Amino acid sequence: MNLANLPTRVKLIDVGPRDGLQNEKTPVPADVKISLVQRLQDAGLQEIEVTSYVSPKWVPQMADNHAVMQGIARRSGVRYSVLTPNLQGYEASVQDRPDEIVVFGAASEAFSQKNINCSIAESIERFAPVVAAARAAGIAVRGAMSCTVGCPYEGEIAPERVAYLAGLMRGIGVQRVDVADTIGVGTPRKVQRAIEAALQHYAIDEVSGHFHDTYGQALVNTLAALELGVWNFQSSVAGLGGCPYAKGATGNVATEDLVYLLHGMGIDTGIDLDKLIDAGVYISDFLGRKSASRVAVAVLNKRAG
Amino acid sequence: MNLANLPTRVKLIDVGPRDGLQNEKTPVPADVKISLVQRLQDAGLQEIEVTSYVSPKWVPQMADNHAVMQGIARRSGVRYSVLTPNLQGYEASVQDRPDEIVVFGAASEAFSQKNINCSIAESIERFAPVVAAARAAGIAVRGAMSCTVGCPYEGEIAPERVAYLAGLMRGIGVQRVDVADTIGVGTPRKVQRAIEAALQHYAIDEVSGHFHDTYGQALVNTLAALELGVWNFQSSVAGLGGCPYAKGATGNVATEDLVYLLHGMGIDTGIDLDKLIDAGVYISDFLGRKSASRVAVAVLNKRAG
Numbered sequence: 001m002n003l004a005n006l007p008t009r010v011k012l013i014d015v016g017p018r019d020g021l022q023n024e025k026t027p028v029p030a031d032v033k034i035s036l037v038q039r040l041q042d043a044g045l046q047e048i049e050v051t052s053y054v055s056p057k058w059v060p061q062m063a064d065n066h067a068v069m070q071g072i073a074r075r076s077g078v079r080y081s082v083l084t085p086n087l088q089g090y091e092a093s094v095q096d097r098p099d100e101i102v103v104f105g106a107a108s109e110a111f112s113q114k115n116i117n118c119s120i121a122e123s124i125e126r127f128a129p130v131v132a133a134a135r136a137a138g139i140a141v142r143g144a145m146s147c148t149v150g151c152p153y154e155g156e157i158a159p160e161r162v163a164y165l166a167g168l169m170r171g172i173g174v175q176r177v178d179v180a181d182t183i184g185v186g187t188p189r190k191v192q193r194a195i196e197a198a199l200q201h202y203a204i205d206e207v208s209g210h211f212h213d214t215y216g217q218a219l220v221n222t223l224a225a226l227e228l229g230v231w232n233f234q235s236s237v238a239g240l241g242g243c244p245y246a247k248g249a250t251g252n253v254a255t256e257d258l259v260y261l262l263h264g265m266g267i268d269t270g271i272d273l274d275k276l277i278d279a280g281v282y283i284s285d286f287l288g289r290k291s292a293s294r295v296a297v298a299v300l301n302k303r304a305g
Numbered sequence: 306m307n308l309a310n311l312p313t314r315v316k317l318i319d320v321g322p323r324d325g326l327q328n329e330k331t332p333v334p335a336d337v338k339i340s341l342v343q344r345l346q347d348a349g350l351q352e353i354e355v356t357s358y359v360s361p362k363w364v365p366q367m368a369d370n371h372a373v374m375q376g377i378a379r380r381s382g383v384r385y386s387v388l389t390p391n392l393q394g395y396e397a398s399v400q401d402r403p404d405e406i407v408v409f410g411a412a413s414e415a416f417s418q419k420n421i422n423c424s425i426a427e428s429i430e431r432f433a434p435v436v437a438a439a440r441a442a443g444i445a446v447r448g449a450m451s452c453t454v455g456c457p458y459e460g461e462i463a464p465e466r467v468a469y470l471a472g473l474m475r476g477i478g479v480q481r482v483d484v485a486d487t488i489g490v491g492t493p494r495k496v497q498r499a500i501e502a503a504l505q506h507y508a509i510d511e512v513s514g515h516f517h518d519t520y521g522q523a524l525v526n527t528l529a530a531l532e533l534g535v536w537n538f539q540s541s542v543a544g545l546g547g548c549p550y551a552k553g554a555t556g557n558v559a560t561e562d563l564v565y566l567l568h569g570m571g572i573d574t575g576i577d578l579d580k581l582i583d584a585g586v587y588i589s590d591f592l593g594r595k596s597a598s599r600v601a602v603a604v605l606n607k608r609a610g
Contacts, residue, residue, distance in 0.1 A: 216559075223525050
């Protein structure tokens with residue numbers, strides 16, 4: 001029998017309030033975001049990506065970052081992270097006392113150029129002072145590595161590119177990294193190779209998987225990552241956050257679907273699936289749409305009889 | 306690295322024309338079904354479940370079984386199977402020369418009682434003469450085992466019940482069996498236990514996996530089955546066939562999603578994914594709905610630019 005040596009416990013990082021809502025056209029008021037964070041921590045989430053400190057010109061949805069961070073009722077044992085794209089963003093975030101900041105880089109040069117208008121190496125240079133400042137202030141630093149399997153411009157990404165990016169991240173003091181399949185094209189063997197590349201520079205406890213469900217492969221890729229020992233994963237309640245590179249397609253894997261898989265395999269998450277589904281219903285209702293979580297849809301159908 | 310010992314080749318059985326369309330309310334004319342079978346074989350499918358010989362009172366959608374079976378342009382090397390729920394159905398099918406007939410049983414007593422109004426043992430007794438007649442006529446026999454992981458009435462199903470059913474199937478001469486997760490509640494370890502139970506009576510080449518995507522777990526369960534060496538799987542083009550026990554929820558896993566997973570892992574299926582997507586578009590357009598295949602949706606978005 002396989003699957004014998006999977007982790008017995010998994011930690012999920014819900015990125016719904018930040019990564020999920022970021023590209024939403026419907027403006028979501030701060031009090032709704034605060035309530036969503038509350039519902040997520042009530043459901044047992046121990047890590048929540050709350051907001052982003054970017055120019056409101058670029059991402060108007062995150063203009064209320066201070067209000068949201070100051071409005072949430074922090075719970076001890078829960079880690080609240082925020083995205084800080086530059087030193088200015090980092091400095092703006094400090095007053096809100098994030099537990100962790102997130103910096104980012106792409107494993108694809110073309111994506112880096114098109115997305116943030118500089119090379120991978122340049123992007124890391126720009127983040128170096130942000131990381132140094134955060135670490136000096138005792139704030140943890142996570143590095144989001146995008147396009148680690150495929151890129152909308154370059155196609156498949158070689159694992160060597162992931163290792164290169166992970167090495168640069170390690171070099172500037174980033175403490176842990178996400179291996180993200182940003183466009184959801186990955187399948188298990190490719191995802192394992194990307195993770196193994198990250199493992200050249202980070203320990204297994206420092207690597208998290210971030211899979212998109214655009215091609216329906218997020219859970220199978222999660223199992224592939226679990227088999228390597230990865231036990232930190234990112235997901236988004238109700239599957240919030242479509243993929244901007246594939247119109248109408250699913251983006252982030254739904255936290256509910258991941259929890260169902262893990263609990264079904266006897267892996268502990270500390271999360272109450274029913275409360276999590278309710279949190280997803282809350283934000284989906286606000287946005288006026290059906291949840292992108294298959295588990296939520298199936299459970300709600302069942303509840304309705 | 307795990308995943309090293311997966312099968313290098315997988316055979317997919319598309320059940321869309323029968324299992325998929327069976328519960329469709331929109332009447333699908335015989336010529337559309339014939340064209341769908343043609344498109345599936347053009348895409349490289351080597352096994353297709355074409356129709357069912359049941360009373361048209363119960364399943365009006367399959368009343369055109371003779372017309373469909375006589376209308377398809379058979380290709381050498383392709384296996385055409387049909388569902389025969391009783392001796393009368395089997396006798397009606399013979400004139401259409403199916404390569405294989407399918408009989409069925411549930412691993413859940415409650416499901417058997419509610420679905421076909423008799424016990425599991427009684428259902429097998431009724432099938433015994435059908436199987437004997439088919440084998441005497443040189444027609445292959447497959448046994449569909451439903452509710453092998455969970456049942457809408459009983460909840461979880463113990464692997465012992467699957468072994469019991471598989472033993473009964475073997476006893477009457479059924480040559481191979483499907484391990485079906487009819488309501489899609491399974492997760493990898495549970496699915497592996499159900500398969501291992503079937504393997505008490507059947508060789509690995511005689512067991513196929515049939516997973517429903519109601520909770521989004523079909524692909525991850527497929528990977529779990531592949532890890533045991535299973536290399537035959539059932540699926541439905543465009544994800545045809547909702548689950549009658551969960552309104553609005555997804556039923557059969559989409560063949561497109563399975564092909565994407567397998568090809569992504571370097572596993573050969575003999576199927577042309579683009580042609581398969583076109584076959585799915587054909588039937589989805591006819592039914593006036595969006596494909597339930599995430600891969601089809603993502604690829605069509607990409608094609609549209």
